[in-house]
Amino acid sequence: MNEREKAVKMADKQLIEGYESQGEFFDEVFDGGKPRDGYGGVLGYFSSISPEAFKAHNEYGKVSFFNQGITFAVYSDSGRGVERIFPFDLFPRLIDKEEWEKVDAGVRQRNRAINAFLYDIYHDRKILKEGLVPEDLVDSSAYYVKEMIGLEPPGGVYVHIAGTDLIRHSDGEIYVLEDNVRSPSGVSYVLSNRVAMKRTFSKLFFEYEVAPVHDYGQQLLATMKSVAPKGVHDPVCVVLTPGSYNSAYFEHSFLARIMGVELVEGRDLFVEKEFVYMKTIDGPKRVDVIYRRIDDDFLDPECFNPESMLGVSGVMAAYREGNVTLVNAPGTGVADDKAVYIYLPEMIRYYLGEEPILNNVPTWRCGIEEERNHVLANLDTLVVKPVDESGGYGLFIGTKAEPGEKEAVTKRILENPRKYIAQPIMSLSVHPTYIEEEQRFEPRHLDLRTFSLTGDDREYVLKGGLTRVALKRGSLVVNSSQGGGSKDTWVVE
Amino acid sequence: MLSRIANNLFWMGRYLKRSEAMARFTEVQYYAALDAPLTHTKKQALNSIRAMTGQNNRLYGSHPSMFDEAVLFEAVLEESNPLSLLSSVASTRENARSARDILPEELWEAINRYFHYLRTFPAGKLKNRDAYEMLREVCRRALEIRAIIETRMLRDETWLFAKMGIHLEEAIQATRIARTKVEDINRIPEEMQGTPVENYQWTTLLKSIGDIRIVAGHGQSVRRRKEILDFALLRGDFPGSVRANMDRVHDLANLLARREAGGESALAFLAGKLAARLAYTLPKEIIGEPLPEFLARLEGELYAIGNALEERYLG
Numbered sequence: 065m066n067e068r069e070k071a072v073k074m075a076d077k078q079l080i081e082g083y084e085s086q087g088e089f090f091d092e093v094f095d096g097g098k099p100r101d102g103y104g105g106v107l108g109y110f111s112s113i114s115p116e117a118f119k120a121h122n123e124y125g126k127v128s129f130f131n132q133g134i135t136f137a138v139y140s141d142s143g144r145g146v147e148r149i150f151p152f153d154l155f156p157r158l159i160d161k162e163e164w165e166k167v168d169a170g171v172r173q174r175n176r177a178i179n180a181f182l183y184d185i186y187h188d189r190k191i192l193k194e195g196l197v198p199e200d201l202v203d204s205s206a207y208y209v210k211e212m213i214g215l216e217p218p219g220g221v222y223v224h225i226a227g228t229d230l231i232r233h234s235d236g237e238i239y240v241l242e243d244n245v246r247s248p249s250g251v252s253y254v255l256s257n258r259v260a261m262k263r264t265f266s267k268l269f270f271e272y273e274v275a276p277v278h279d280y281g282q283q284l285l286a287t288m289k290s291v292a293p294k295g296v297h298d299p300v301c302v303v304l305t306p307g308s309y310n311s312a313y314f315e316h317s318f319l320a321r322i323m324g325v326e327l328v329e330g331r332d333l334f335v336e337k338e339f340v341y342m343k344t345i346d347g348p349k350r351v352d353v354i355y356r357r358i359d360d361d362f363l364d365p366e367c368f369n370p371e372s373m374l375g376v377s378g379v380m381a382a383y384r385e386g387n388v389t390l391v392n393a394p395g396t397g398v399a400d401d402k403a404v405y406i407y408l409p410e411m412i413r414y415y416l417g418e419e420p421i422l423n424n425v426p427t428w429r430c431g432i433e434e435e436r437n438h439v440l441a442n443l444d445t446l447v448v449k450p451v452d453e454s455g456g457y458g459l460f461i462g463t464k465a466e467p468g469e470k471e472a473v474t475k476r477i478l479e480n481p482r483k484y485i486a487q488p489i490m491s492l493s494v495h496p497t498y499i500e501e502e503q504r505f506e507p508r509h510l511d512l513r514t515f516s517l518t519g520d521d522r523e524y525v526l527k528g529g530l531t532r533v534a535l536k537r538g539s540l541v542v543n544s545s546q547g548g549g550s551k552d553t554w555v556v557e
Numbered sequence: 558m559l560s561r562i563a564n565n566l567f568w569m570g571r572y573l574k575r576s577e578a579m580a581r582f583t584e585v586q587y588y589a590a591l592d593a594p595l596t597h598t599k600k601q602a603l604n605s606i607r608a609m610t611g612q613n614n615r616l617y618g619s620h621p622s623m624f625d626e627a628v629l630f631e632a633v634l635e636e637s638n639p640l641s642l643l644s645s646v647a648s649t650r651e652n653a654r655s656a657r658d659i660l661p662e663e664l665w666e667a668i669n670r671y672f673h674y675l676r677t678f679p680a681g682k683l684k685n686r687d688a689y690e691m692l693r694e695v696c697r698r699a700l701e702i703r704a705i706i707e708t709r710m711l712r713d714e715t716w717l718f719a720k721m722g723i724h725l726e727e728a729i730q731a732t733r734i735a736r737t738k739v740e741d742i743n744r745i746p747e748e749m750q751g752t753p754v755e756n757y758q759w760t761t762l763l764k765s766i767g768d769i770r771i772v773a774g775h776g777q778s779v780r781r782r783k784e785i786l787d788f789a790l791l792r793g794d795f796p797g798s799v800r801a802n803m804d805r806v807h808d809l810a811n812l813l814a815r816r817e818a819g820g821e822s823a824l825a826f827l828a829g830k831l832a833a834r835l836a837y838t839l840p841k842e843i844i845g846e847p848l849p850e851f852l853a854r855l856e857g858e859l860y861a862i863g864n865a866l867e868e869r870y871l872g
Contacts, residue, residue, distance in 0.1 A: 132662075133654070133669045308655045321658035332559050343560045345714065345870045346817070 079115055079504050080107065083496055086507055090234050090493040092157060102158045102556055105271040110155070115503050118154075121264050122498060125152055128263070134256050136311045136544060151549030152257055153497050154264060155505060157512075157531040164275075164555045167238065168525045170422030171228050171516050173412060178245060178399045179518060180415035182222040185398065186212045196414055197407045201451075205404070207246075207397025209360060211367055211380055215393075218291040218386075219520025222393040225284070225355075227251075230422070230512045232493035239423045239490065241511065243408070245400045246392065247357055250530040251515045252315040253550050255280060255322070257530075261552040273557040275527035281322030283517055283524045288323075288353045290519035291389050299352035302326045302342065304333070306358050306374045316357050330358070335378030338385045354379075355391045363394060403451035406485060425490055431482035439486040440477065443470055446486040448477070463489060492540055495551070497533050509534045511542050512553065528553035558714045562656050564871040566715060569652035570722020573668075576645035577699035578730040578765075582609055583632055583642065584692035585764040589757070601741055602761075603628045609737045629683055633692075634675075642695065646675050659715050664705045671698045714813075721809045721866065728802035729859045731766050735789045736852040738762040743849070759785045766797040786848075787840040790855075799855065800835035806862065807832040813870070824865040831858055 085091040093103045110118070126149060129135070135147040159167070184191050185202050192199040202208055227248025229241040258277050262269060285301060292299035305316035307329050320327035332342050333351065341348035356363060362372040367380040382388045398404065406427045409420045428435040428446075439446060448460040460473045477484050496505035514529040531551040532542035542548040583606055590602030606628055633642045650672040657665045678691055703723065710716040742750070742758050749755065763785050792798045810825035843851055 130673070131666055131670050133657070133665065308651070313654075317654075317658040326559055326562075327658045328559060329561065332561050345558050345560055345563050 079110060079113070079118060080496070083505050083507070086494060088234060089491050089507070089509070090232050090236050091507060092232070092493050092495040092510075094496075102160055106156065106158070106268065109265070109268050109271070118498070119500075119503060122154060122500065125154060125260050125264055128260060129256070132256075134253075134314060136314065150253055150544045151535060152253075152260060153533055153549050153551045154261070155496055155498060156261065156552045156554050157495055157510065158554050158556050159512075159528070161555060161557050163238075164527065166421060167230065167514065168527075170240075170420070171226070171514050171525050172523050173416065173418060173421050174228060174240070174243060174408060175223060175226050175516055175518050175523070177408065177411040177415050178226070178243060178396075179220065179222055181411045182393075182396060182399055183220055184415070186215065186395065191411065191414055196410050197404070201401075201403055202398060205398045205401050207360070207395065207401065209395030209398075211384070212393065212395040215384055216386075217393050218293065218389055221291055221518050221520065222396050223399070224287055224291065224391045224518055226516050226518070228514045228516065230514065231490060234491045234493075237423055239425050240408075241425065241490075242402070242405060243400050244513070245396045247359065248513070248515065249312050249315055249357075250513055250532075250550075251280060251526065252318040254515070254526065254528065254530050254553070255318070257550060257552040272554065275555040277526055277528055280515070280526050281319070283526075284319065284355075285323040285325070287517040287519035287522060287524065288355060288389075288391055290522055291391065292352050293386050293389055296352045300325075300350060301353040301355065302328045302351050304328055304330070304354050304356040304358060304376075306330075306362070310357075312357065319355070330372075330374045330376050333376045333379070335376060335382050338378070338382045338387055340376065340379060340382050340388045351388060353389045353391060360394045360397065363390075402449070403485070406451075425487050428486045429482075430477050430484040430486065436477065436481055439484075440474060442486075443473065445488065447489055448473055448484055448486045450483050451485055461489065492534075492542075495531075495533065497535065497549075497551075499535070506537070508537070509540050509542070510551070527555040558659075558718075560871050562659065563714065563718045564867070565652040565655040566718035567722040567866065567871065569649055569656065569668075570719040570724075571726040572645050572649040572652060572722075573699060573702060574723045574726035575730065576642055576649060577696055577703075578727070578734070579609075579632070579642045579645060580692045580695035580699070582606070582734060582765045583629070584689065584696075585761050587629060587692075588689060589761050589764070601744065605737055605741055606632050608740070609734060626684060629688065630680060633688075634678065634680055634683060643675050646672050646695075656715075661705065661709050663709065664702065667698070667702045667705055671695075671702060674698065717809055717813060718870075721806060721813075724802040724805040724809070725859065725863055725866075727797065728799045728806065729856065731789055731797060731799045731802070732852055732856045732859060734762060734765050735786065736849065736856065739848045739852060756781065762789060767795060783840045783844055786843055790843065791835055791838055791840060793836060799859075800832065803828065803832040803835055810866075822865075822869060824862065824869055827858075827862050827865050831862065 083094075085094045085097070093100060093107070099107050113121070129149040129152065130147075133147075135149050181191065181197075185208075189199075189202075191197050192202060223245040225248060227244035227250065229244065230238050231241050232238050254277055288301045289299050292301075301323070302325055303316055303320040303323070305313060305327055307313070310316070317327050326332075326342065328342055328351075334341055334343070334348075336348075340351045340354070342351050358374050361369045362374045364375050364377060364380040365372045366377050368375070379388065379390070380394070383390050383394075405424070406429065409424050412418055412420045428439050430436040430439055439448070442462075443460075443465075444462045446462050448462075450458040460469065462470075465473075492509040492511055494507035495510050497508040497510075498504070499506045499508075510531055510533040512529050512531050515526040517524040531553045532544075533549050533551055534540055534542045534547070535549050536547050539547070544550075586602050586606050586609070631638055631641065635641045636643060638644060650668050653660060653665055653668045675691075675695060682688070682691070706716065706719055706723075710719075738758050738761065742755055745754055745758075759781055766789055788795050788798060790799045793800055793804060795801060807825065807828040810822065810828045814820050814822040814825045
């Protein structure tokens with residue numbers, strides 16, 4: 065062993081050695097202590113870097129994100145918001161091309177089914193009449209927007225931008241955890257992470273064929289233009305933000321920048337004779353397509369929350385007249401309701417006549433006798449959820465049940481079976497992640513949010529997406545507001 | 558361009574220049590005060606920092622002893638003081654942040670670093686060499702930002718509004734500094750006027766807006782008064798003067814006006830009128846009239862130009 069090899073061995077010891085895959089979870093990088101296909105190159109490269117050098121790379125990344133203002137705001141007592149960077153992990157997550165092709169096709173399929181479902185529930189309501197999806201599930205949804213009934217969105221598209229959250233269970237299979245079809249965020253981090261990764265470990269990119277992500281801006285703009293109001297040939301597109309104090313402001317300005325369009329606030333826009341205009345230094349200028357990053361509720365005080373200062377008075381009327389296109393359409397939230405999610409496989413079969421490509425988390429509905437019996441017989445290994453509550457309320461987790469809880473949940477299910485569903489306890493896969501305090505890699509749970517676009521006769525799925533990682537040991541919470549970080553995600557040949 | 562964004566760019570320029578001017582003035586004033594002739598001059602220098610930054614009335618009660626470090630902290634780092642240097646830098650950055658999607662990345666990043674540099678500067682280091690180096694560093698960073706604006710930006714509306722803010726603010730700052738100094742001089746006992754005590758004040762004026770060497774060897778005292786006012790207010794070839802900046806504002810207003818039918822605007826008219834008047838004023842004419850009134854009137858005219866801009870483009 066020469067000196068260099070010794071050094072490599074030493075470095076290897078400190079950064080990776082001691083790394084233990086946790087048997088109960090799927091490890092993305094190691095399979096029984098051996099690297100999985102594709103990861104050899106990354107591991108080899110990292111083992112040539114000393115822990116000190118790696119630490120320095122990590123610090124460089126943090127400073128560079130901070131200086132670029134790639135931050136989100138967390139409000140503090142002092143009144144001035146504290147800015148945090150979204151922690152970025154330098155160990156990339158790899159997805160091989162074959163697996164990606166399945167994800168890509170599955171995401172497109174879900175988007176098509178969701179758009180068909182939204183068209184249906186705002187028009188003929190066939191799927192409800194045929195009893196495949198319970199009618200009151202839709203009508204009672206807080207996200208069902210009556211103003212959308214009968215409206216014809218350009219190209220029949222409601223959801224132009226979707227964020228589909230995927231996890232890998234301990235069985236090694238990918239499952240869809242949820243479809244975010246209102247205002248999914250995070251794509252700016254995908255693009256910024258890639259830039260940071262290329263700057264930090266440029267050499268590593270020579271060893272892999274990594275699918276690029278930088279075309280997202282042009283694809284988004286093309287998607288917006290494809291759904292412009294009829295007769296508008298060179299549409300004016302804008303991004304509508306709640307303002308610079310919004311926690312996702314960096315992303316809003318980033319998107320406007322990469323598309324080369326104006327970033328507007330509600331106060332920059334006004335509606336006259338059912339057309340939307342922005343206030344410019346040369347007077348009013350017509351706006352045709354609005355990618356709005358404000359919730360339905362704040363979009364138009366005339367239609368929704370009358371107290372809203374963020375929206376634009378009259379914009380819904382302009383939309384209904386077909387004079388402006390809203391991206392995403394209002395009322396899409398009904399399709400990302402947890403209870404509606406269960407029916408996605410049915411929707412795919414009903415509208416597309418296809419079998420679902422991506423797995424839904426298997427769900428048993430207690431309203432159906434056969435399924436209820438299965439649930440009651442297997443409570444120890446299931447999660448029971450009320451269909452109409454969110455945020456983890458009313459959850460029963462079989463493996464963590466206190467004495468007496470099982471009996472209580474059985475009673476509740478039998479009293480009102482329609483109110484409950486049950487799912488297996490899903491586990492998120494783990495991936496080596498650099499832990500600053502330990503100065504080495506440790507396994508941490510992660511998921512993947514894909515970003516996809518649907519326009520009039522066009523579809524696009526960003527290759528890769530945002531891998532979110534829970535930085536706290538054992539935690540399954542990957543959200544940035546609760547100690548989550550992210551990784552660059554490589555779709556590789 | 559959105560009117561709101563034009564407004565952000567204009568104020569980004571103004572706060573950028575204001576912060577640079579404040580850092581320069583504070584540095585010159587504070588360090589000159591340390592070996593100023595006579596104790597009362599020293600105290601006056603500290604008062605002058607407060608007057609220049611517009612806080613002489615505002616916070617006087619909270620620092621009755623006026624010891625020097627407290628003055629420096631209040632003028633430079635006090636977050637709750639809307640007139641502090643830190644507040645100006647924060648406003649530069651907030652305005653840039655609102656327009657960051659249209660700014661060159663390196664410009665935004667330089668402004669962001671500018672803010673974080675000052676914000677994280679430890680209050681405990683606000684003395685001796687560290688304070689001096691910090692104020693110099695603020696000036697260097699402000700100049701870096703201006704260099705990016707000059708060399709890396711397309712000459713479009715983004716550049717136009719930012720530059721308009723910078724030059725209008727520079728004209729206003731030069732006027733304000735001159736006014737503060739004239740007030741300082743008027744407070745000097747009559748028997749000392751025309752002595753090194755007065756000369757000291759003129760020197761700090763010049764240092765605050767430019768470089769002492771520009772007029773080195775141009776004589777002393779009373780002659781110096783005329784020459785220095787000429788430099789600060791009237792010289793077209795000195796980029797820190799009110800006139801040179803008004804020439805720039807006039808050019809920029811014309812560029813803006815040319816974009817529209819008729820090619821004229823009230824803004825261009827007002828800016829042109831003031832620029833021309835300054836160009837055809839002799840130093841002896843200013844000396845001939847009461848200076849505080851002259852400077853107050855000039856300041857008013859500069860504000861009117863800002864108002865004309867806001868009315869036409871930023872509303």
